Amino acid sequence: MDGGTFRDRVQAAKSTELDRLGSASLLAALTDADPTTRRVLEAAADSEHAAHTTFSRWAVDEDDERVRQAFEDVADREQEHRRRVLAALPASASGYEPHDGGPLHEYLRGREGAIHRVAAGMVGRGLVAERTHSRLVSFFVDAGDSRRADLFRELRAETEAGTERGLDLLTTLCETDGDWTDARAVAEYTIQVAYDDYVDALREADIDPAAVH
Template structure:
């Protein structure tokens, strides 16, 4: 298997979940039913902050040098993304302090080994974040906020580049089909966790995730 085939198989296996994560109700779930510009930006900042923390921890304790370098690069990117999102927030009396954690990152931080971390954090999460960025872009298009649209288009492109780097990394790390199968399992489960969190958020708003996409 190669990276392109891996991505295709993961995407096909989680087609329904990814499609629903890329639908309009996503922002309702992420903002607890209050999709204002500020709440959308705060949710985005939270996501970037949590990712920075996750990849920083991996870069500190990863044994494989190739993976360590990749994780450090993602950590730097996520820190920069967080700061760019925070800079786009409307003026307020107090600066926003992003929140860490969440079910997705709880799962990611429990992964051990370069293959599982690359598959879950760089590929599985990358596929999820691509759908999130798509919805944030659409939101700010509707708001007529051109600068924020361009910001999230840039973040989406940079995240996609990171996903591709994760696929390239898996090609160097996976020595056999068992490795690829292990990678696929954690990548798909990452998408599933993100979807389950989204679905629970909609149910908390008394919405059926299967009927609103």
């Protein structure tokens, strides 16, 4: 197998979950059904902050030099994304401090080994983040806010590049069919964790997940 085939199979297996994570109802889930500009940007900053923390921790104990450098680069990228999102907040949110954690990053931080971490963090989370950024682009386009829409187009492109880098790493890390099977399992489960969190958030906001698409 190669990285491209791996991505295609993961996306095919989790197509429903990924489609729904990129739907308009995502913003309701992220903001307790209050998708204002401020709430949407705060949710985005929280996500970038949690990712920075996850990849920073992984970089500390990674023995493979190439993987360690990738984790450091992703951590730096997420830190920069957080800075750019915070800079885009309206003046009324001045001083907002992003929150860490959440089910997705709790799951990621429990992964051990380069294959599992790359597959879950760089590929599985990357595919989820690409959908999130696309939805945020649409939100700001609909609001007539080209500046913030362009910001999330840039973040999406940078995230997609990170996903491709993760796929390239898997091509070198996975030496057996069993390695690829393990990588696919954690990548798909990462998407499932994100989707389950999305469904739970809709229910907490008194929105029936079955009634939205």
